[in-house]
Amino acid sequence: MPNPFVHAELATTDVRKAKAFYGKLFKWKLKSMAMPHGFKYTMIDVGDGVGGGMMNQMMPGAGSAWMPYVLVADVAAAAKKAKKLGAVVMKDKTEVKGMGWFAIITDPTGACLGLWETKE
Numbered sequence: 001m002p003n004p005f006v007h008a009e010l011a012t013t014d015v016r017k018a019k020a021f022y023g024k025l026f027k028w029k030l031k032s033m034a035m036p037h038g039f040k041y042t043m044i045d046v047g048d049g050v051g052g053g054m055m056n057q058m059m060p061g062a063g064s065a066w067m068p069y070v071l072v073a074d075v076a077a078a079a080k081k082a083k084k085l086g087a088v089v090m091k092d093k094t095e096v097k098g099m100g101w102f103a104i105i106t107d108p109t110g111a112c113l114g115l116w117e118t119k120e
Contacts, residue, residue, distance in 0.1 A: 003070045003071050003072055004050075004070070004071055005050050005068050005069065005070055005071075006050060006069055006070065006071040006116055006118075007050065007051065007052050007053070007068070007069040007114070007116060008044075008050060008051075008052035008066055008067070008068050008069070009052050009053045009054070009055070009066070009067045009068075009069065009114070010022075010052070010053070010054045010055070010064065010065075010066050010067075011055055011056070011057040011058065011059075011062070011064065011065055011067065012054060012055070012056065012057055012064040013056075013057050013063060013064050014064075015040075015042065015054055015055065015056055018054055018064070019042060019054065022044070022054075026046070028044050028045065028046055029044075029045040029047075030042050030043070030044060030045075030054070031043045031045065036097065039055070040055070040056075041053055041054070041055050042054040042055070065112075067104070067112060067113075067114050068113060068114065069102065069113075069114035069115065069116040070113060070114070070115060070116065071116055071117075071118065072115050072116065072117055073117065074117060075093050075100075075101045075102060075103050075115050075116065075117035076092075076093045076101075076103070078103070078115045078117075079092065079093065079103040079105060079115060082105045082107075082115075083105075085108070086107075086108035087105040087106060087107050087108060088105065088106045089103060089104075089105055090104040090105060090106055090112065091103055091104040098119065099118070099119055100116060100117050100118040100119040101116075101117045101119075102114055102115060102116050102117070103115045
């Protein structure tokens with residue numbers, strides 16, 4: 001079975017402005033939630049289809065950018081396979097407490113992609 005896109009995440013330089021824009025443009029339901037260490041995350045409920053989230057851009061000097069995530073059965077194995085195929089692993093397997101694990105890769109063409117393993 002192919003691996004579907006399961007989440008789209010916006011790392012933005014201005015969460016308030018992004019929420020106002022996307023909320024009005026698409027009528028998305030946006031719900032902010034507190035995360036560990038004072039981190040805030042906004043969940044995006046699109047109704048039907050793949051939802052996502054928004055957060056402050058965490059890379060100093062970087063602009064706003066969207067990151068799609070693809071579902072995998074084993075995020076560590078998928079990152080390892082991607083590396084063998086020419087990708088660069090930008091962030092190794094990282095836990096999102098109570099939800100699952102992610103990794104970030106850059107493919108051989110330079111495009112970033114998130115890998116997601118759901119906690120079962």
